[in-house]
Amino acid sequence: MMMAIAHAIVTAFEDFLDDPAGVLSNDANNDGHRELGSDDPADPARAYLSDGALPDPGKGCIIGIIDDGIPFIHQRFTLPGNLSRVAAVWMQDARFRQGAGVDLPSGAEWRGAELSALLAGAATGKTGGEDAIYRLTGAVDLARPGTPSGAFEAGHGSAIAPLAAGFDPADPQARNHPVIAVCLPPRIIADSMGVLAPVPILTGMLFIINRARRLCRFIEGKHGLSHGDVRLPVVINLSLGLTAGPHDGSTLLERFMDAVSETRTPDLGPVHFVLPMGNHRQDRLRAKLRRGQSIGWRLPPDDATINAVEIWGPPQDHPPRGDLQVTLTPPGHAASTTDFKVPWQFSVLSDRNGKPLARAYYMPQLLPGGRWRDGIAVIALPTCPERLGEPFAPPGEWRVGIAGSDSDDGSQQVYDVTAQRDEVIRGFRRGARQSWFHDPAYRSHDESGFPILTDAQNGGDPLVIRRDTVNSYATGRLTLRAGAVYRQTGQGTDYAALLANGEGGDCLAPVDRSVNSSSMIVRGRNSGSFTLASGTSLAAPQLARWLAGRLSEDPDLDVRQAIRDQAGRQGAIPGQPPTLPLATPFREF
Amino acid sequence: MELTSDPDASLRWSEPRAAYDRYRPGLSPYLHYFHDLRASRNQAPPRADHGPDDGADVPEQLEQALRDLIDQSFR
Numbered sequence: 001m002m003m004a005i006a007h008a009i010v011t012a013f014e015d016f017l018d019d020p021a022g023v024l025s026n027d028a029n030n031d032g033h034r035e036l037g038s039d040d041p042a043d044p045a046r047a048y049l050s051d052g053a054l055p056d057p058g059k060g061c062i063i064g065i066i067d068d069g070i071p072f073i074h075q076r077f078t079l080p081g082n083l084s085r086v087a088a089v090w091m092q093d094a095r096f097r098q099g100a101g102v103d104l105p106s107g108a109e110w111r112g113a114e115l116s117a118l119l120a121g122a123a124t125g126k127t128g129g130e131d132a133i134y135r136l137t138g139a140v141d142l143a144r145p146g147t148p149s150g151a152f153e154a155g156h157g158s159a160i161a162p163l164a165a166g167f168d169p170a171d172p173q174a175r176n177h178p179v180i181a182v183c184l185p186p187r188i189i190a191d192s193m194g195v196l197a198p199v200p201i202l203t204g205m206l207f208i209i210n211r212a213r214r215l216c217r218f219i220e221g222k223h224g225l226s227h228g229d230v231r232l233p234v235v236i237n238l239s240l241g242l243t244a245g246p247h248d249g250s251t252l253l254e255r256f257m258d259a260v261s262e263t264r265t266p267d268l269g270p271v272h273f274v275l276p277m278g279n280h281r282q283d284r285l286r287a288k289l290r291r292g293q294s295i296g297w298r299l300p301p302d303d304a305t306i307n308a309v310e311i312w313g314p315p316q317d318h319p320p321r322g323d324l325q326v327t328l329t330p331p332g333h334a335a336s337t338t339d340f341k342v343p344w345q346f347s348v349l350s351d352r353n354g355k356p357l358a359r360a361y362y363m364p365q366l367l368p369g370g371r372w373r374d375g376i377a378v379i380a381l382p383t384c385p386e387r388l389g390e391p392f393a394p395p396g397e398w399r400v401g402i403a404g405s406d407s408d409d410g411s412q413q414v415y416d417v418t419a420q421r422d423e424v425i426r427g428f429r430r431g432a433r434q435s436w437f438h439d440p441a442y443r444s445h446d447e448s449g450f451p452i453l454t455d456a457q458n459g460g461d462p463l464v465i466r467r468d469t470v471n472s473y474a475t476g477r478l479t480l481r482a483g484a485v486y487r488q489t490g491q492g493t494d495y496a497a498l499l500a501n502g503e504g505g506d507c508l509a510p511v512d513r514s515v516n517s518s519s520m521i522v523r524g525r526n527s528g529s530f531t532l533a534s535g536t537s538l539a540a541p542q543l544a545r546w547l548a549g550r551l552s553e554d555p556d557l558d559v560r561q562a563i564r565d566q567a568g569r570q571g572a573i574p575g576q577p578p579t580l581p582l583a584t585p586f587r588e589f
Numbered sequence: 590m591e592l593t594s595d596p597d598a599s600l601r602w603s604e605p606r607a608a609y610d611r612y613r614p615g616l617s618p619y620l621h622y623f624h625d626l627r628a629s630r631n632q633a634p635p636r637a638d639h640g641p642d643d644g645a646d647v648p649e650q651l652e653q654a655l656r657d658l659i660d661q662s663f664r
Contacts, residue, residue: 022627196623199615202658209662252655259659306622320648328600336600344644345605346621352599361608361618366648377618387630 023187023196025144027095028106036103041218046100047113048087048211048218049178053079057219057230060176061269061552062087063165063544064208064236066201067157068189069149070181073115073133074158075527076166077179082123084115085165087178088211092200093146093185094138103210105203108138112178130526139183149186152427154531156189156239159522163583164237164541165548166523176552178215178232180208192305192422192432194242198253201238208236209260213268233269233551237544238473239537241278243285244310244418245472246373247500250365254476261478269555274544276536277483277505278471278497282444282451284436285419287463290412294327294401295463296438297419301395303383304431308420309400312365313374314413320364324374324415325404330357331396337403338362338376357381357393384431397438418472439464451494454502469497470505471536480547480559482539484511485579487520492576496536507563508579509542511535542583607643612650 040046049055071077072089079085090101094108101109118136121127127136134140139150149155161181167174182204188197216230223230245251249258257273264270280286287295289311299307313324322341328349329335338347340362349358358380365373383395402415422432441462443452452458455466474481483505484493492504493512499505512518512534519532550562566578573579608621627633 022623022632193619195617195619198617202614206662252651255655256658259655260662263659263662306619308619330600333600336602338602338605340605342605342607342642342645344608344647345641346608346618347602347605349600349602352601357600359618359622360602361621362605363618364648366652372648379618379622390629 023185023200024093024106025095025146027144028093028185030096030102030104030106032102033105034102041214042221044113046111048215049085049112050083050116051222052081053083053085053112053116053175053178054219054222055176055178055232057223057225059552060178060232061548061555062180062212062215062232062234063177063548064180064182064212064234065157065161065164065541066182066184066204066208066236066238067160067240068184068186069139069152069155069525070157070161070183071523071525072110072139072161072179072181073119073130074162074166074523074525075169076162076523078119078169079175080169082116082119084112084119085174085177085179086115087112087180087215089115089181089183090204090207091137091139091150091183092204093187094183095141095144097138104207110137147186147190147428149189149427150183152525153529154522154524155427156425156537157183158525159531159533160237160239160537160541162523163538164544173549173552177548180211180215182207186428189425190428192424192429193308193420194240195308195420197240198251201240202253202256205236205256205260208234209268209271212271216268228266231267231269231555233555234271235274235544235548235551236271237274237541239276239540241276241471241473242421243278243280243469243472244308244420245475246312246365246375247416247418247468247470247472247475248367248373249476250367250373251472253473254479255368258476258478269551272480272547272551272559273478274480274482274540274547275471275474276540277474277481277499278469279495279535280421281453281466281469281495281497283434284439284442284464285421286465286469287417287437287439288465289402289415289417289463291402291404291415293463294329294399295417297398297400297435298438299380299383299393299395299398299435300433301383302431303395303422303433303435304386305382305422305433307380307422307435309378310418310420311376311378311400311402312416314415315367315371315373317371320362320372320374322362323404324362324376324402326360326376326378327399327401327403328358328360328378329399329401331394331398335399335401340376356391380435416468437464453494454498467498467502468500470499471497480507480543480563481505482536482543483508483577484536484539485509486512486514487582488514490573490579493518503577505539505577506560507543507566508577509539510579510582511538542580545583546580605641607639607641609647610639610643612647612654614654616647616651
């Protein structure tokens, strides 16, 4: 069994090392990666947790976090006596740590007992404080290329991770929530579109599942229990997302998460995934078109990053044959239509001087039931070249139209058209500017100046819609989606995306104080520091934390039923999913 | 000044070619573009050209890869 799970990481992601987009630093690669021995849990030098940090074998729930710059030695991840609750942390882009994480394709892995020893050293003055430990473990290395996000005083991961799994060290619940963390390469977060993330995320999920199973064996060994006696459940929080995608749960990442959540194994409890709804309801990134229709796609000037649109057709019974084509009309140019015939073809759109302006890729998807969906991605070059001499696309209003042959039954079917997010996260490269769809029938505000929040309030029949703007990582069958509400009123936030049925998620969590005070206090990297942040990224970890608490009481809990039950415990707002209480009110002194 | 369409400003889509000839983890239009961009900057080796039909089996290969991945994760 252990050999098999070791094999999974080694073989499934060997191509992670190919790194076509260059997200890994050269010295991060583990060129000699090999299987991790089955004796790993018993190796005292690599113990997952110190003896004093072991959870109750029957009442624990592992919390997995995948993010950037996770502050894994923050006081909120410790127990009294300088004991770490972080069983394992994998920094995917850290300089490769010789002798540790031999089964990983890159980076550095540190285990709980090692972190406890470092914390103890810091407490006695033998080693430096938190900053020194981050440097020692490779989380911060300012001599390396790339954005040093591990050094950020307040980053994305430092806000998310303590919300998901941070406890006061004296809190009796803390011990029962060991943490397994994955720090993504900073270049993944620096990519304003986020489109490079799926492989590192998938690898991170495999790491958490693998180490969670090994942690269960480790706990069994410490308590003298038999194999399979410890089956801790796992909640994995992924506060990341994309806007464009098929939105039908058919992507590799979503189907993997569904399959993992569906699987019941004799040596690990159920695994649940929690994701944010997304923050792009009002950003005009989602449209519904019929064949022959087109929509304006506005590309801002001075954008040093690409802009992209994905078009997904309705499900069809026959294999892909190029039924879907796209007509692209850059500003000042004539319309031009693709001519795809076979899956995974691409074409480059060039002007009369042969300079490329855009690309299109035909990427039909085979659905789980055997049906197909046609899909095309259009990538427009940056409107401001990043380097002198590189080609660029003209800014202004492009038009994107649905072309190709009619469906077999001649019906006017609907095509999903979504602009990919292009958003800078604080601290990372600037220069990205969000493209959007222009539709005269779309009204952003009413006559009084208030934002229009739903398609129904908009009225008419606009092509641009607000529903089904959910994070495209989060449309699987079993993924749990968290939306955000204003703490003052309990109403859903204006920006939070909507599911296809118009709901704000499976569950909501309090984030912004009010519509006029759009932030909440979150923790910074160093213990005791704090900052302000906003977005549904902060709702997901609150749901993950709540769920972990419930699962430690009942590992086989029907999580969706538990969420529905939560609605009965409070004065729920009619028509709105249940709202959780504020998970970790920041203590005000 | 109104920007009007110039009938002489003709555009041309290149003949379709396969972006991939087999499944690779994380294959996507975006990764394909970024690889080409890096190759144009001499940061990565140029990718081999594929024929127009070489990617025809990629969707089925992706399906198989997903099954293998799930199988390996919980075997």
